[in-house]
Every structure is written in C-alpha cells, then in structure tokens.
Amino acid sequence: MASLASMAIPGHSALAHRRSEGRIAWMLVLPAITLLFLFVLLPVAAVVVLGFTDFELGYGKFRFVGFENYAHLITDRTFRKSLWNTTVYTAIVAPVSILLGLGIAMLIESEPAARSVFRTAYFLPVASLIVAMATVWQYMFHPTIGPINALLALAGLPGPNWLGSSGTVLYSLSIIGVWQSAGFNMVLFLAGLTAIPRELYAAAEVDGAKSSLDRFLLVTWPMLGPTTLFVITISITNAVKVFETVKTLTEGGPNKASEVLLFTIYQEGFVYLRVGYASAMTVVFLLILVVLMFLQYRILDRRVHYT
Numbered sequence: 001m002a003s004l005a006s007m008a009i010p011g012h013s014a015l016a017h018r019r020s021e022g023r024i025a026w027m028l029v030l031p032a033i034t035l036l037f038l039f040v041l042l043p044v045a046a047v048v049v050l051g052f053t054d055f056e057l058g059y060g061k062f063r064f065v066g067f068e069n070y071a072h073l074i075t076d077r078t079f080r081k082s083l084w085n086t087t088v089y090t091a092i093v094a095p096v097s098i099l100l101g102l103g104i105a106m107l108i109e110s111e112p113a114a115r116s117v118f119r120t121a122y123f124l125p126v127a128s129l130i131v132a133m134a135t136v137w138q139y140m141f142h143p144t145i146g147p148i149n150a151l152l153a154l155a156g157l158p159g160p161n162w163l164g165s166s167g168t169v170l171y172s173l174s175i176i177g178v179w180q181s182a183g184f185n186m187v188l189f190l191a192g193l194t195a196i197p198r199e200l201y202a203a204a205e206v207d208g209a210k211s212s213l214d215r216f217l218l219v220t221w222p223m224l225g226p227t228t229l230f231v232i233t234i235s236i237t238n239a240v241k242v243f244e245t246v247k248t249l250t251e252g253g254p255n256k257a258s259e260v261l262l263f264t265i266y267q268e269g270f271v272y273l274r275v276g277y278a279s280a281m282t283v284v285f286l287l288i289l290v291v292l293m294f295l296q297y298r299i300l301d302r303r304v305h306y307t
Helices: 002-050 068-075 077-109 112-127 130-140 147-154 169-194 198-206 212-223 225-240 244-250 261-271 275-303
Strands: none
Touching: 002 275, 068 275, 077 112, 077 169, 077 225, 077 261, 112 169, 130 169, 130 244, 169 225, 169 244, 198 212, 212 225, 225 275, 244 261, 261 275
16 A cells, blocks of 8 residues: 555656646746737737728727628729739739749858858848838839939830839839848748758769759759748738838829738728728738638648658
8 A cells, every 4th residue: 555655646746747837838828828819819800890890980889781891892993903903913022032032042152252241231121111212212213313214214215104104103013022022032041041951962963963953953942842931921921911112102003003902901991991891801801811821831831841
C-alpha cells in the first residue's frame, strides 16, 4: 500500500504541474486574445451586423433590411466599376512586383560587395511615407513639367496626361504600386535566397547543371517555394487594399476610372455617411480576400517544398 501511495503522489504532482503551466499559459496569452477580440473580431462582427441595416451616421434610428444592401450591390455601377478597377490593378501590380522583386534580389545576392547599399536603396519606398511619395509621383507624372513626359519628348513621343486621363490613370497608379511593393518583395526573396544551402548548387553542378538557368530551375526556384507562396499572398493582399495613392492623387477620378474598392467603401461610409451600405461592401471585400487566400494555399501549397 505504501508503494502504491508513493507511486500516486508523483503522478498527482505531475498533473498539478501541468495544470499550473496551463494556467500560466492562458495568463500570458490573455492580453493578446483580449486585443484580438476588441480590435479584430468585435469590429468584424459589428460590420457584418450593420451590413443588414440601413444605418446612417448621425441618425439614431435604423432598421434591419435583410439582404437589401447586398442586392443593391449587384446593380450598383460604382461598386462594379471599383471592383473591376481593383481587379485590373491587382493583376498588374502583384505579378510585376513579384517578378521584379525576385530579379532584384538575385542581382543583389550575386553582388555581395554592395549588397547592403542596394538593399537599402530598393527598400526605401517601403519605409517612405506613401502620402509624401505620392506628391513626388504627382510631379513625375505631370503632363507639362513632369520628367517622364520630358524624356518622352526627347525621344519624339507624345506624353499622355498620366493621372488626368481615364485611359492611363489606372496604369499610372499601377506603376506606383509596383515601385512601392517591389522593395518589400526583394527583402523577402533575399531572406529566402540566403537560407538556401550552398551545397545544393555544388551538387547540382556535379549532376550537370552548368548554366545559371539550370541552377535556378533545379535549385533556387524549388527551394524558394515557401518564400514565393508568402510573397504572392502578401502582394495580392496589399494590391487589393490599395487606398492611399488613390485618395491622395486622383480621388477616384477621372470619371471613376481609378476608383477602387476601399475608396468606394470610404466614400459610402465617411462622405455619404451610409454606414450600413458601406458595411455590406466591407463584408464583400473581406470575403474576396478570404477566397483569394484559400485559393492560393489550396493551389500553390501543394507545389511548395518545405524541406
């Protein structure tokens, strides 16, 4: 009996120790859970509820209208235009910034002498204030005094009204978006390139991969799989969330040619004060992001090598 009691005491103490560790763990994560609930989950729940109402900012009363806001979105030409503009902007900015970031990262990786200088130079757009840099781009794209049109004039080409024409404004904003995102993607790809073991390149060369293209296809690109998946996710998300440059440079014009989803939500919620309708747009916007992330991980994650 004494031996049984001595065996039960250590087991009881181990159970008590695990419970104590569990309580400490919950105490440590409680502040993060509280902040997550207050600033993420609760606002999202409030937006979902308001999306089913006709609530307008400044009015105390509102009523539930069911799916009326969502039905109106289908016929809203401004919403459909902003959705199309966001799609075009994302289709340009995301792939170009990814390819440009990868190319710059590989060039910097191959030149270790000036690596820190080039890395800082290309990362500068990420650390700069977007509103301040938008003012610089406004000067760059100016139709009469801008240096871009001045260079085109030297080549004998007519310079368009980059930000003032419906046909060029979205592409002009896309150029700014690529300039803004390429440096961040470059840093991520540099981290991925640094983590690739050098022995793999030597082994590939022994196996017959003599050219740089062979080494890239056989070693670099497969080993960059996790980094590439993360960069694609971040790039698409940031492109869909474009707002600052549109608000600063074009205000969605001309003729709504540069109006994007977040700017339309901002207009409806804070200019026209139609919070219920803006909340319905926000729910659709969040669903688009969730679907995009699901498709990316569903399709791309199978092709990623994590070893």
